Amino acid sequence: MRTRVHADGYLDISDRRRVRTPGNHEIKVDPAPDEEALAFLLSHTFPGHRKIARCMTVSDRKQIQLAMWADSISERMGLVDRIWRRITDPIAPGKISNRPKLVQVVRYGTSWAYPLYLDGHVTRVLPHGGVPAPVTNKELGKKQLHFNLKTA
Numbered sequence: 001m002r003t004r005v006h007a008d009g010y011l012d013i014s015d016r017r018r019v020r021t022p023g024n025h026e027i028k029v030d031p032a033p034d035e036e037a038l039a040f041l042l043s044h045t046f047p048g049h050r051k052i053a054r055c056m057t058v059s060d061r062k063q064i065q066l067a068m069w070a071d072s073i074s075e076r077m078g079l080v081d082r083i084w085r086r087i088t089d090p091i092a093p094g095k096i097s098n099r100p101k102l103v104q105v106v107r108y109g110t111s112w113a114y115p116l117y118l119d120g121h122v123t124r125v126l127p128h129g130g131v132p133a134p135v136t137n138k139e140l141g142k143k144q145l146h147f148n149l150k151t152a
Helices: 034-042 058-069 073-087
Strands: 050-052 088-090 101-108 112-119 122-124 144-147
Touching (some): 034 058, 034 101, 034 112, 050 073, 058 073, 073 088
Antiparallel strands (some): 050 088, 101 112, 112 122
16 A cells, blocks of 8 residues: 655545554553452542442453553543443432441452442442441342352
8 A cells, every 4th residue: 555644744545545653553452350350440439329230341351451551540540430330330329428338249259358338429448547347148138249250
């Protein structure tokens, strides 16, 4: 394919064939492992009240990997926030109180559990300034979400 580069730097693409400008156009990224992607995602605090409704897809885990490598905080938070909104559903906060409200416990395998709390106007894993209180089985009810281990 012949293209002409003019003195002003523009490409002449009058022949209507696809022209690729210099630079990276396709970055191949391996997805982050399930447990690492989930831990990284839940290490952030998110505005609004939401709970997890879906598992992360391979594409989501690739974006998590890109977020881990991101140089700027705004780029990282943009990626993480998009994934968070994709896998969660909004919930009604109910009565706002000074105490964090347990909304869901996300379990991965048999050893990892992440309790999600509504804390003021945000959703977070750990309540502000403390560690999660022990959760009784009666309190959990339908608030548990299990991510199954995938065997390759």
